[in-house]
Amino acid sequence: MSSVDGPPEARSLDESSHRAAERGPRERMVVHAADLIGRDGVAATSIGDVIAASSAPRGSIYHHFPGGKTQLMTEAVRYAGDFISGRISRESSATPAEAVAEIGDVWRRMLVNTDYEFGCPVLAGGLARRSEPEVADEAQQIFIRWTRLISARLVHEGVDAERADTLAHLAIASIEGAVGLCQTQRSVEPLDRVIAELSRMCEAAAD
Helix, strand or coil, rough: CCCCCCCHHHHHCCCCCCCCCCCCHHHHHHHHHHHHHHHCCCCCCCCHHHHHHCCCCCHHHHHHHCCHHHHHHHHHHHHHHHHHHHHHHHHHHHHHHHHHHHHHHHHHHHHHCCCCCCHHHHHHHCCCCCCCCHHHHHHHHHHHHHHHHHHHHHHHCCCCCHHHHHHHHHHHHHHHHHHHHHHCCCCCCHHHHHHHHHHHHHHHCCC
């Protein structure tokens, strides 16, 4: 997404055709919360941070999110999960290898556009079980959904179901780890290497 498609804080997860400013206040808060979680984690993201980032009226938080921070964080993690799920499921990615490559392209843009500050909000949500178990439960379900989506695409290409499930778990774990390495090394090379190898493995499994 180009630099004119919204504020930097929302740019990592907002690749829609309309500007972030044109979203309703509730959706803006969810998008910015997801972005902040990806950068700082759940515990370090406060309602005040979300209000400031989204320019939302302070009183609107509990109007839109009567469950408070837990509801907002849960919906933000779900938003991030749906964002990636949509990429896995896109019909434009005809094969599992192409779907994996597309996920890699999405993460590459996110990392570069945020100067390697942005990590995975879903992983951050999963790591918040001690303070926000409901958010962690949502993250767990998202990882299960991602795995099943990739596995289903592999099975559709003729891969044995057990092998497909193993490859899907490997893909998710490898990409999540690669994103962390990219942030640490401030380079997309780890992600590029992982995506290339995963693509080869998916292609070989489907032969």
